[in-house]
Amino acid sequence: MSAASLARLSAIAAKGERFVLGLMSGTSLDGLDMALCRLKGSGTDTRFTLETFATAPYEPSFREAVLEVFAKGQVSLEDLTLLNVTIAETHAELVNRQLADWRRDKDSVDLIASHGQTVYHAPRSLHGRPEKPNATLQLGDGDHLSVRTGIITLSDFRQKQIAAGGEGAPLAAYGDLLLMSDHHETRVLLNIGGIANITFLPRADQDDRAFSTDIGPGNTIMDGYMRRYFAPLAYDEDALVAKRGTVCETLLVRLLQEPFLKLPVPKTTGPELFSLGWFEAKKEETAPGLSHEDAMATLNRFSAHSIAQAIAPLRPDAVFLSGGGTHNPLLRGQIAEALPSVGLHTTDRLGMNPDAKEAVLFALLANELVAGDPAVFESRILGAPAIGMGKISLPD
Numbered sequence: 001m002s003a004a005s006l007a008r009l010s011a012i013a014a015k016g017e018r019f020v021l022g023l024m025s026g027t028s029l030d031g032l033d034m035a036l037c038r039l040k041g042s043g044t045d046t047r048f049t050l051e052t053f054a055t056a057p058y059e060p061s062f063r064e065a066v067l068e069v070f071a072k073g074q075v076s077l078e079d080l081t082l083l084n085v086t087i088a089e090t091h092a093e094l095v096n097r098q099l100a101d102w103r104r105d106k107d108s109v110d111l112i113a114s115h116g117q118t119v120y121h122a123p124r125s126l127h128g129r130p131e132k133p134n135a136t137l138q139l140g141d142g143d144h145l146s147v148r149t150g151i152i153t154l155s156d157f158r159q160k161q162i163a164a165g166g167e168g169a170p171l172a173a174y175g176d177l178l179l180m181s182d183h184h185e186t187r188v189l190l191n192i193g194g195i196a197n198i199t200f201l202p203r204a205d206q207d208d209r210a211f212s213t214d215i216g217p218g219n220t221i222m223d224g225y226m227r228r229y230f231a232p233l234a235y236d237e238d239a240l241v242a243k244r245g246t247v248c249e250t251l252l253v254r255l256l257q258e259p260f261l262k263l264p265v266p267k268t269t270g271p272e273l274f275s276l277g278w279f280e281a282k283k284e285e286t287a288p289g290l291s292h293e294d295a296m297a298t299l300n301r302f303s304a305h306s307i308a309q310a311i312a313p314l315r316p317d318a319v320f321l322s323g324g325g326t327h328n329p330l331l332r333g334q335i336a337e338a339l340p341s342v343g344l345h346t347t348d349r350l351g352m353n354p355d356a357k358e359a360v361l362f363a364l365l366a367n368e369l370v371a372g373d374p375a376v377f378e379s380r381i382l383g384a385p386a387i388g389m390g391k392i393s394l395p396d
């Protein structure tokens, strides 16, 4: 660790304005989201501008390598060890290429904020062993990213949150609270990625606390089904397949009986639970001969229904949508129909690009670690400790 790098870090912390590149690779494994953010100040005084955003799609071979271990109970330890480096090297290469594309010098980026790739999420509610801890594993080591890009990198944000008593996810509440809450409007921010999650942001005169929670599947089972039966398609673009099918009500009722959906909030989950295997077992029990189109129609309705069911009791004034599910017209339409008295918008309306939102949230967490005060979160978020998150890697 050189004194020069440490001095640079404290100079960055002291600046009035920082450029932070947020990196997010979610459960859909479609690519690396990169959000270059300009952040002024910190805490509730944070002012944010999205300078530019891009998603670099993954090569099929990279994606397959990740899928070898992704959300699996048993894997090769050698594969896992190699992937920790491969993911970081791949992300570093994508960052270097993207910065060149944007004609941004690396010295103009103060920090990288890297989420890494979740390969296994194991809160107690999922592993079911009360004597064991909450745990989660994100690969793509920050040291490799930092050395290969030459940029100070903050990474692995979830571990400290678990150490301080959380489940390590969702972390969205921290950023949403600082950037998106409103004095006069009770908001729900709904992100539909592989898994769907919400952040509840009560208006000032409400006694409730803010919280983030996973609520069930977004696209992950639909994507799995498409990859299995409609290869080489990786997802149901514009819901073309689901729109051709009819919902199987018996199967839908069976899917909605999943105990996770009834657990109190906040809670987290992942493709470890909501997998293609989970769905196919229930389909075999209730509707073995179902056509692929009907299966996709049922899955689409299931995501919409479980999402609406989680939001309705919160009685928000407005819901703001982000994530890849924003682009699925059938899913969006069904959510809107199931919540007739609530305005459903995308986060565009709040000045936030819906595809960039999660990458931005990690940039914001990095900004808080170097320049913020965790006390700003004290007693404000249910189930989420007031701490700064992220490990610091220096390039030399």
Ligand SMILES: Nc1ncnc2c1ncn2[C@@H]1O[C@H](COP(=O)(O)OP(=O)(O)OP(=O)(O)O)[C@@H](O)[C@H]1O
Pocket: 025, 026, 027, 028, 029, 030, 191, 192, 193, 194, 195, 196, 219, 223, 234, 235, 236, 237, 238, 239, 322, 323, 324, 325, 327, 328, 329, 358
């Ligand atoms: N035009 C479209 N039509 C239908 N679905 C789409 C469309 N565009 C994107 N999607 C869906 O969005 C998914 C990608 O979403 P996103 O990038 O938000 O997920 P993620 O960040 O990987 O997930 P998570 O938030 O769970 O970690 C795709 O896999 C696909 O299912």
Ligand SMILES: CC(=O)N[C@H]1[C@@H]2OC[C@@H](O2)[C@@H](O)[C@@H]1O[C@H](C)C(=O)O
Pocket: 026, 027, 118, 121, 136, 168, 169, 170, 171, 172, 173, 193, 194, 195, 196, 197, 212, 214, 268, 269, 270, 358
């Ligand atoms: C363990 C993990 O990576 N969880 C992700 C995933 O993707 C959506 C949902 O499941 C959410 O809990 C989380 O990501 C977002 C960014 C979060 O922590 O807020």
